[in-house]
Amino acid sequence: MSIRPHQIAGKNAEKTKAHNRRVVLGYLQGRDAGRAEIARASGLSTQTVSNLMAELEAENLVQPAGRRPSARGQPPLVYHFNAKGAAVLGFEVRPDALTMVVTDIGGTPIVTQHERLAQTSPETVLAQMAQMAGAARETPDYPRILGAGLVIPGPFGVEGLSAAGATTLPGWDPLRIPALAEAALGLPVHLDKDATAAALAEGMFGAAQGLSSYAFLYFGSGLGLGVIIQGHPLRGAFGNAGELGHVVIEPGGLPCDCGNLGCLEQYVSRLSVQRHLIARGLLPADTRGTDATIARLLDVDDNALSDWVDQAAKALSRAIGMLENLFDPQSIILGGALPDGLLDLLIARLTLPLGSVSRREGRSQPRVVRGTSGRLTAALGAAALVIHYTVTPRLDAHPMEQPNAFN
Amino acid sequence: MSIRPHQIAGKNAEKTKAHNRRVVLGYLQGRDAGRAEIARASGLSTQTVSNLMAELEAENLVQPAGRRPSARGQPPLVYHFNAKGAAVLGFEVRPDALTMVVTDIGGTPIVTQHERLAQTSPETVLAQMAQMAGAARETPDYPRILGAGLVIPGPFGVEGLSAAGATTLPGWDPLRIPALAEAALGLPVHLDKDATAAALAEGMFGAAQGLSSYAFLYFGSGLGLGVIIQGHPLRGAFGNAGELGHVVIEPGGLPCDCGNLGCLEQYVSRLSVQRHLIARGLLPADTRGTDATIARLLDVDDNALSDWVDQAAKALSRAIGMLENLFDPQSIILGGALPDGLLDLLIARLTLPLGSVSRREGRSQPRVVRGTSGRLTAALGAAALVIHYTVTPRLDAHPMEQPNAFN
DNA sequence: AGCCTTAACTCAAAACATTTGAATAAAGTA
DNA sequence: TACTTTATTCAAATGTTTTGAGTTAAGGCT
Incomplete structure (x- = not known):
């Protein structure tokens, strides 16, 4: 980062x-x-x-x-x-849990581990990571490990913007963490936010293969955006580019914790469906069984869910038009923690705006595609970070900032 | 490009x-x-x-x-x-006119020339450019010319999106033009759209000096956006990134030629003020004397103009929140073909959204600043393109795509 | 003053990686 | 079979940076 x-x-x-x-x-x-x-x-x-x-x-x-x-x-x-020929480690740190995945450099998972987090202080979590990594490395015949990727929830250094339910991790300063993690793990470490890492993974192994410029809408607890421009992740000045969830898409619309009215996240996110279904008595208030419920409702073509999709598709269509005009990507990919069927329906119901630079003759890519990511998306994305920096010629940043197995 | x-x-x-x-x-x-x-x-x-x-x-x-x-x-x-120590050429091609500016590599103009265009076919215009360049080069004691920058109106390869009044130049394929221009001028040529070039100029000589990541809102006939990320222009997959004017900022709002309702350009652009003032009988229908009129109305604190500013500031505030959340810039700069006084008033009336990653503690830059650009902005931007590629280490694109005085 | 330390700078030799040009290998074509 | 084309290797040459040993110039200390 x-x-x-x-x-x-x-x-x-x-x-x-x-x-x-x-x-x-x-x-x-x-x-x-x-x-x-x-x-x-x-x-x-x-x-x-x-x-x-x-x-x-x-x-x-x-x-x-x-x-x-x-x-x-x-x-x-x-x-x-x-x-x-080699392996990489991917860590996803969330306020309540730590996930590690070991993949080969083709992105195929070899080992997956999930642990609850009692404390989230960097010291505790890094120690836990080192332990998990150590255990994984003891497996004999293990291919060389090139490095570790680390995904933490953003945004960084901003108050009051995190998605309801998730919180920015206190003390996890993206400037300090990589060095600490390298010391703890004895490996080169690359850090980024979930959506960007997931976007890289989608480009390497998923629906964005072969694309060099694309945007990935990541359904986590909120709605994130990872933008890849000519193969390189877009991060912005402070690492917070792609905070799509809090873009106002419906002026004067639903209030958001962040203080805005009409944030996209209020219309298009896992939390948004859940709230919609809970309000209609279709989902328990603790949101358990969300995915199963959605699958069932999709099967029976439920009206309440369909209503949500209509609303969401309306907001999302606008957002996609905006992204197209601002980033001019080859394609936009939707993925993350929402059932595939729901994403497909959402995409089918989109009415993309006319005034977009993406409405060009002779497109070879569809404007919007569903991603192929699963539950592990973020952790796999962390692994993809390492592979990316192993395989992609670097920009011209100072070497101190981007250590790498091949230096 | x-x-x-x-x-x-x-x-x-x-x-x-x-x-x-x-x-x-x-x-x-x-x-x-x-x-x-x-x-x-x-x-x-x-x-x-x-x-x-x-x-x-x-x-x-x-x-x-x-x-x-x-x-x-x-x-x-x-x-x-x-x-x-050296000079560069900057050309701005518009459907009706061709402007050339010769600057030193500090961005100070040495010669400026403006010609009307009868035809806009690439051949004709390139010949005209070659003639202007030749005349400029005959001046004795002229410092070495490093190259020429060429700015043409975007978007490229998209129908029905151009700003009312301006048209995308037919036949000006951004993939073919640089090579043709290099042949015609005998110099390395860099091509880009106006807003991006202007953004580079603003970063080199203007309000964005010292910034490495910023967005520049360019008031031309419509509203363009140039985004600089860690010193490098953002172009997108097809060179059309930053088509801000056609981002929908007021869903269901004013109709736009592009087919959208509520494009930002309808609220925030030179054309928008002009229309507003003409409708109120404050400006002749042929828009002559726009700047003088605006200056006068600003002086007397005119209500009609103030109303426009309020509307525009509302739309612009939303747009700025969106840009902040998507690009995470150090600062956003406003400039181009609008009187400084009006830009200042616009900025003063902004109410920036709360939910933005740019609302951070200890900012050293203001969130929004007025640029220092004048009438020559685009042509100076063209010159800045050359200086940029002379002075900034390149990304890792193929050399064929970015010829340069130092290859 | 004289000597030491620090920092900037230069010179010549060494190290590193790429390129060049000649040679070899393996396939299809006339 | 001889010729052309493409892929590959070998060894020498090239271009640029680094290294290590000075040299220069300033302040600090006794």
């Missing part, structure tokens, strides 16, 4: 090599390819690519996958990104 | 040097500094910085400015960014 005053670092030969490594790995993450092809795509010489590939193969991050027949000349020896 | 499918380039020694050059120049653009200081800030060795400085001095881009007394040890020889 680079939210310090912008500082720019110089480059030397080693940094250049690390960059080129990531270029090659990133290319291979997208598709199998021979060395000559990678050289052409990257502008590097074939010799350089050869050298890098030899290293990557020695580290088991890529594997040769036979020769691919081609029109003429010597057929290239294609290489394959080896998803099982 | 890099709006092709995202492709990532490898780096070699020369690219590394170009990068480091920009790091050094960028640092010096912000403040005078000695070589040791630059080395510390950039992470480069003093030797490398020394070498680069020698080159930059030989090219007259930096100048030594005496020794700065320090606590102990040999006092550093501070270097100064030499604003007069």
Whole structure:
């Protein structure tokens, strides 16, 4: 998370090599390819690519996958990104619970662990994380662990904006935490907020594969937004970009704890459906069984739920138009803690605004898609953070801010 | 303008040097500094910085400015960014006119030229540009010209979204134009839309100096938005990010040509004041003398104008809350073709929403500021584009997409 | 004053990574 | 079979940065 005053670092030969490594790995993450092809795509010489590939193969991050027949000349020896070549740790910290997932660098979960949190002070939680990580690492034959991703609820350093039910974690200063976590875990640590991490995961393994610019609407307790611009997460000056839930979508509408009237979150969020269903006696006040209830109501085409969807779709359509005009993404993805069926219905009922830069001839992507994320979204997103920084050539921020397994 | 499918380039020694050059120049653009200081800030060795400085001095881009007394040890020889060391060309193409400004790399205009356009086909206009540029270059003792910036009205590749009065220029495909312009001018060319270019200019020479993440609301014929994130312009997948004018801010409100109801542009734009004043008989229907009229009405504290400001401030406050929550900028800047007095009044009447990530303790920047731009904003922005790419280390896009004087 | 410490800077050699050019390998084509 | 095309490797050359040993210039201390 680079939210310090912008500082720019110089480059030397080693940094250049690390960059080129990531270029090659990133290319291979997208598709199998021979060395000559990678050289052409990257502008590097074939010799350089050869050298890098030899290293990557020695580290088991890529594997040769036979020769691919081609029109003429010597057929290239294609290489394959080896998803099982290394592992990463993903942690999701919430006010009441800590989730860890270990995935390979293809994003496939290997181990999942969930623990309740009694205290949320950074010291306690980091100690607990270190313990979980230690246990996971003791498994024999474990592939190399490249780093840990850490997802905490945002926004950072702002009072009175958190979603009802969730609270910003006290003491979790995003500037200090990564260094502390690195010390505690003995691994490079990348920190971000849930929606951004989930967006990266969706881009690597989910519905946004192959896209480089997209926005991900993340249904958590509130409504978050992760924006990826040309492969890079958008964070803003203080790490709080994408606070979509508190954008006013219905001026003078429903009041929100934050002080605004008509926040999007009041119309489009898990809490919003729950409130709607509770008010109509369709869900117990403690919200237990929300997903099952929604599934049932969807099945019987329930009117109350349908009403909610109509309202939500209206607000969401407006929000999507706004996002399209502001970010000009290739596509917008909806995912997170809402049943797939409900998301699909929501998308089907959208009436997207006419005045949008996304209404262009010859679109190859739909304007709105449902994500493929499940319950683990945020923790997987944390893991995806690490893979992202392993595989994606960095911007030009100061090295202190973005440590990485390949430095 | 890099709006092709995202492709990532490898780096070699020369690219590394170009990068480091920009790091050094960028640092010096912000403040005078000695070589040791630059080395510390950039992470480069003093030797490398020394070498680069020698080159930059030989090219007259930096100048030594005496020794700065320090606590102990040999006092550093501070270097100064030499604003007069080179020049850049800025072109603004509008459907009816072509403006060229030649500035030094400090952004000070040297020559300004304005011509009406009979035809807007790229060929005709590029020829005209080449002629203007040629004339400007014949002046003797002219500093080296680093490149040309080109600003054209957006959005690109979208029908029915342009501001009333302005039209997207037919045939001006942002993917093809830079190459054509480079051929015509014999200079590296950078192209972008007006609001983004103006935002860069504001960051380099205006109210956003020292900021790295900010949003610039540009009053042209409509309302544009330029977003700078950690020093880099945000463009989106197709170059159309920041189409703020057509964001719906008043659902069900005033109809817009684009098909939406309640576009921000209907409430907050030069056209909107003009319409308001014409309807009240305060301005002739041909809008001549708009600025003088507004100045006069401001002076006498006119009620009709005040009413407009109230309405506009209401819509704008909402829009600003939205931008804050989505982009999390250090500050938001208002500028462009609206009299300073009116902008100041607009800002004074804002009631910024409570639910915003920008409401943080210990802000050092105001949330909203008036820009320092004048009539030439867009053309100066075009010039700023070139300076930006000369001085700011690049992201990792493919080199084909961003030619530059230092390649 | 003279000597020490600190900091900026320079010079020449070494290190690092990429590129270049020639050579080899493997396939289709005439 | 000879030729063309494409992929790959080897060894030498290139470009840039870093390193380590000085040199210069200032303040502080005795």
